[in-house]
Amino acid sequence: MNDERAAALPVAVDHARSWLESLADRPVPPQAPVEEVVERLGSELPDGPQDPAKVVEQLATACEPGLTAMPSGRFYGMVIGGTHPAALAADWLVSAWDQNAGLARVTPAMTAVEQVAGTWLLDILGLPAGSAVGFVTGGTMANFTGLAAGRDTVLRQAGWDVSSRGLVGGPGVRVLVGLERHDTVDLVLRYLGLGAPTAVEADAEGRLVVADLERRLLEHNGPTVVCLQAGNVHSGGYDPFTDAIEVAHDHGAWVHVDGAFGLFAAATTAYRHLLAGVEGADSWATDAHKTLNVPYDCGISVVRDPAAVKAAMGMHGDYLIHDEAGDPFEKVPELSRRARSVPVYAVLAALGRTGVSDLVERMAGHAAAFARGIEEIPGAEVLNDVVFTQVCVSFGDDERTRAVVARLLADGEAWMSGSVWRGRAVLRISVSNWSTTESDVRRSLRAVARAAQPE
Structure with a gap:
């Protein structure tokens, strides 16, 4: 193997492994804004060639604080799934x-x-x-x-x-x-x-x-x-x-x-x-x-x-x-x-027909569990008929709903998107990740309950 490849690839693998291992406990929202990541990356184009392994190291280290834990089982925004191991x-x-x-x-x-x-x-x-x-x-x-x-x-x-x-x-x-x-x-x-x-x-x-x-x-x-x-x-x-x-x-x-x-x-x-x-x-x-x-x-x-x-x-x-x-x-x-x-x-070969079926049923089952759990939170109302993987929630008036969304994202335990549906502000939950577990759902429901508590 080319020496530069041999040096750069393990660095990428190590950072990828570290990132994936962090998903269970890290906050879901990013921890650094665009400006901070730009500063970490360096805005000046280098004058000459650099060692690829060092470039990969700098790239991974600079970007890590600005990453959103979208592959996490506690990310429910924008109908985004996490990558299955075979697909990755x-x-x-x-x-x-x-x-x-x-x-x-x-x-x-x-x-x-x-x-x-x-x-x-x-x-x-x-x-x-x-x-x-x-x-x-x-x-x-x-x-x-x-x-x-x-x-x-x-x-x-x-x-x-x-x-x-x-x-x-x-x-x-x-x-x-x-x-x-x-x-x-x-x-x-x-x-x-x-x-x-x-x-x-x-x-x-x-x-x-x-x-x-x-x-x-x-x-x-x-x-x-x-x-x-x-x-x-x-x-x-x-x-x-x-x-x-x-x-x-x-x-x-x-x-x-x-x-x-x-x-x-x-x-x-x-x-x-x-x-x-x-x-x-x-x-x-x-x-x-x-x-x-x-x-x-x-x-x-x-x-x-x-x-x-x-x-x-x-x-x-x-x-x-x-x-x-x-x-x-x-x-x-x-x-x-x-x-x-x-x-x-x-991913189709890894899961097979029954595995894909189980994947879909598990996602829809988690959405139903979210709907049941949210209905127990005082002031929360599920607005849609939860037939598949989407749940829309209101916490009363639009101002309070938006405040709950903001507090939930600040909490960091889970990511759920704010949106507007049929003229009302909503908290929108999209269950799309293969790795979401019943434990993730319980943790996320607790986070919603904390965010919904009266100030």
Whole structure:
């Protein structure tokens, strides 16, 4: 091994081990602000080369106080999972192997892993066999990929080839979304040149109202895309897929499902009913770094018709070594990309079908335990129907709720996000980490109770 590699890698391993071992007891919030970490890193670019091992040592030491314990079993913010051990180790291999995973003939091992992991995902999620599975940066780009395929398809059906003619002068594409869709859906529509969507009414749990969807569909005859949601970011609620998809398809619409964390409810018989009918959609998006607990930079796009996503994402370059059977880059927005499927394969292989099911059920069970425990805290009220992994809590008026959130974060025992849902300030709990235990839940509930005590 190169001497510099041999010296630098053990330093990284030692710091990684120390960081992971600290998670059980360290405060969850960061202990240093940006400015302090900048000072520790040094703002002046070195004049010349430095020893890689010393650089890694300085980097790790400087950043450690500014790290949030997101891999901790007591982090419940922003629907962020912690990395499963198999996925973490596999991701180290991804960096060491240094493969560009876009071309099958250039990196056949990575394409093979992608094929196997993609097939397993379709099986676990109950989605149509043969669908195109692409590995992208995260949920935003997974939505981008599915909605791009949908945009191009409905325009092509209307006699307009967007790949050669662009959007200007073509028929407008109307996108219908639930009133409580995730904000990244709107962002993606901006990326795609489709502008603001048309909002469809939602019920008290944030689920799209099918009657209003049908009314909106009747208002427009042109190309249409309907975006549904599997797992509301506040309530965890699921849109009524069977009826919504049937109505949308009756009107010729493409149906996309944003299932950033909620699509994995399909992995267990206990929660699969939440997704009844979802397999009838045309495209789906999820985030592997949420419920599946792989490292960041790993979203998953699924498109029922492989030709549709290839038409939207594919390209040709004379310098590229194409494979007649198709290449992974034809299913995603990027040509150059890391082998994101490797940690997905690793965690699926490590857990197996029953292990993934147990993982999902354990997360949802912890959320239910949080709801029960919070209801015993004086002045606390659980606002949502806890159907999956999300819990929203009010402590009376908005001012008191925000004060409880602030005291909880200052306490450091657990991280739960403040948010606003249906016009009210809330404490939002998202259970997404494979390592969260019943003990973590009890510790975190005690922290909430302390924060909720009258001043």
